Amino acid sequence: MLSGCVTVPDAIKGSSPTPQQDLVRVMSAPQLYVGQEARFGGKVVAVQNQQGKTRLEIATVPLDSGARPTLGEPSRGRIYADVNGFLDPVDFRGQLVTVVGPITGAVDGKIGNTPYKFMVMQVTGYKRWHLTQQVIMPPQPIDPWFYGGRGWPYGYGGWGWYNPGPARVQTVVTE
Known part of the structure; x- marks a missing residue:
């Protein structure tokens, strides 16, 4: 049997030893978490290119010990992850990602025609994963x-x- 250590890739380590990863807790009082570092991951369901940034809408799932999205888990909720610069929607829509960065608040939006409150974070690092x-x-x-x-x-x-x-x-899920 093989065994080994699973480490978090440098791009999504962040600066905090324990970034926030509990979206349900954050969404219960988002204003209390503004400025705290968070790490979330899941499937990119939408990509919006805006002036100077790209907003990823991510359906989050729990992360494993290597910060990879866990396959087969239901979504825990959605977030907006703002990345500085331009990301091509073709490269991200439908892909698995993990993002890290400070929480900047929450905004009202919609999923289809249903109102929804999205947590928003400013991405300082991200990792796009591959399925093998x-x-x-x-x-x-x-x-x-x-x-x-x-x-x-x-x-x-x-x-x-x-x-x-x-x-x-x-x-x-692999690098």
């Missing part, structure tokens, strides 16, 4: 007589246990 598929092989057979293996051209050998089933394909 990995093939997870089932456990190999255990043959107490060790027939088969290297040099044995006839499958797993004449005795022992055989492969229990097909390989699984798993989607993971």
Whole structure:
């Protein structure tokens, strides 16, 4: 079995040892968190290019220990993440991102025709993630007589246990 440390990429480490990541808590009283550093991630659902900045609308999900969005989790809410400069919407819409920076407040907006209050943050660092598929092989057979293996051209050998089933394909978030 392989194991290793998962670290947060430098681009989204931020300056605070514990940036705010609880959107529900922040949205209960956004004015109390203005100026505090936050780290949120999820799927970019909209991109608005404005004068001198790009506003990403992100449907946030919980982050793992490496600050990657957790796949399969429902949205915890939406935020506006303001990035200085121009980001091409083609490169970000529908992508997974993690952003870090100070909370600047909350603004009223809409999701479709429904009014919604968005937390707003000024992005000081961001990371765009990629989805990769990995093939997870089932456990190999255990043959107490060790027939088969290297040099044995006839499958797993004449005795022992055989492969229990097909390989699984798993989607993971990677740099």
